[in-house]
Amino acid sequence: MRIPFTKMQGAGNDFVVLDETRASYHLRPEHYRFLGDRRYGVGADQILTVRPATQPGVDFAYVIHNADGGEVEQCGNGARCFVRFVQEQGMTDKARIRVQVQHGVIELEALPDGTVTVDMGAPRFDHAALPFVPGSLAHRTVGQAELWQLPVSAGGQTDTVEVALVSMGNPHAVLLVDDVMRAPVEAVGRAVQALPAFPNSVNVGFLQVLDRGHVRLRVYERGAGETLACGTGACAAVVAGIRQGLLDPSVQVDALGGTLRIDWQGAESPVLMSGPATTVYHGEIDLPEHPWLPEVSKVAA
Numbered sequence: 001m002r003i004p005f006t007k008m009q010g011a012g013n014d015f016v017v018l019d020e021t022r023a024s025y026h027l028r029p030e031h032y033r034f035l036g037d038r039r040y041g042v043g044a045d046q047i048l049t050v051r052p053a054t055q056p057g058v059d060f061a062y063v064i065h066n067a068d069g070g071e072v073e074q075c076g077n078g079a080r081c082f083v084r085f086v087q088e089q090g091m092t093d094k095a096r097i098r099v100q101v102q103h104g105v106i107e108l109e110a111l112p113d114g115t116v117t118v119d120m121g122a123p124r125f126d127h128a129a130l131p132f133v134p135g136s137l138a139h140r141t142v143g144q145a146e147l148w149q150l151p152v153s154a155g156g157q158t159d160t161v162e163v164a165l166v167s168m169g170n171p172h173a174v175l176l177v178d179d180v181m182r183a184p185v186e187a188v189g190r191a192v193q194a195l196p197a198f199p200n201s202v203n204v205g206f207l208q209v210l211d212r213g214h215v216r217l218r219v220y221e222r223g224a225g226e227t228l229a230c231g232t233g234a235c236a237a238v239v240a241g242i243r244q245g246l247l248d249p250s251v252q253v254d255a256l257g258g259t260l261r262i263d264w265q266g267a268e269s270p271v272l273m274s275g276p277a278t279t280v281y282h283g284e285i286d287l288p289e290h291p292w293l294p295e296v297s298k299v300a301a
Helices: 029-036 078-088 183-193 229-245
Strands: 002-010 013-020 046-052 060-066 096-101 104-110 114-118 139-142 146-156 158-166 171-177 202-213 216-223 223-228 250-255 258-263 272-276 278-286
Touching: 013 078, 029 046, 029 060, 029 258, 046 078, 046 104, 060 078, 078 096, 078 104, 078 114, 078 272, 078 278, 139 183, 146 183, 158 229, 171 229, 183 202, 183 216, 183 223, 202 229, 223 229, 229 250, 229 258, 229 272
Parallel strands: 013 046, 060 096, 171 202, 216 250
Antiparallel strands: 002 013, 002 278, 046 060, 096 104, 104 114, 114 272, 139 146, 146 158, 158 171, 202 216, 216 223, 250 258, 258 272
């Protein structure tokens, strides 16, 4: 099957975007893995599929699959690329659109300077939203945030890390570090994701606070490993920092791949994320009916 696609990126977080507004390609998890593979397919952190809305008052729906083929709930950088895609493809002439995702509706606005602002909705902290099953894990309260002590085995030793938990439509565990570039992102990220306390796994953010309006962030994502940027991870990290009394309501987030702006006024107010969204190229790919990938292709390029 030969299908068209668009390659896009937002702050280095890269995507394959598919248009299923006219007809479905009926792709299976192995097809998404093939598309996301950087040796045999196109290569991407996530695959975004544009579909018709299924409820009134909404312009589009879209579905997100990680590079491992699993469907996920939300992707902030992908949402910005989404709005650029539907505009550039002539699918809408609106600057502000409403988009249906797995667990609700988000609002996106394309700005004249080329950036896109996404209303990500209000963060959630209840355990069911992640989900999180604490069992006998210890925790303490700092400001408005609950910080949970998680036992992790990394580098041949067992240690404890302290995380704040935030759902931005997908689950995040955020831990503070002194130097994000020296943080053991992969080892600790894998260890936290493997804990039974997170039955659906979790995205793990490593947050370095530079001052009250400026942070650095690295994120180890479910199904993708470390990415150059994570939009929902930036939202979750800033929310966690604000609730601990460390950050102001508007924060610049420096990810490995670029810069995002996160605004949150607290309580039930929505988190606003602003940043770039860029089309890289358009193409077509022959997608095998039964894609096969050797294990070596799953090693990060």
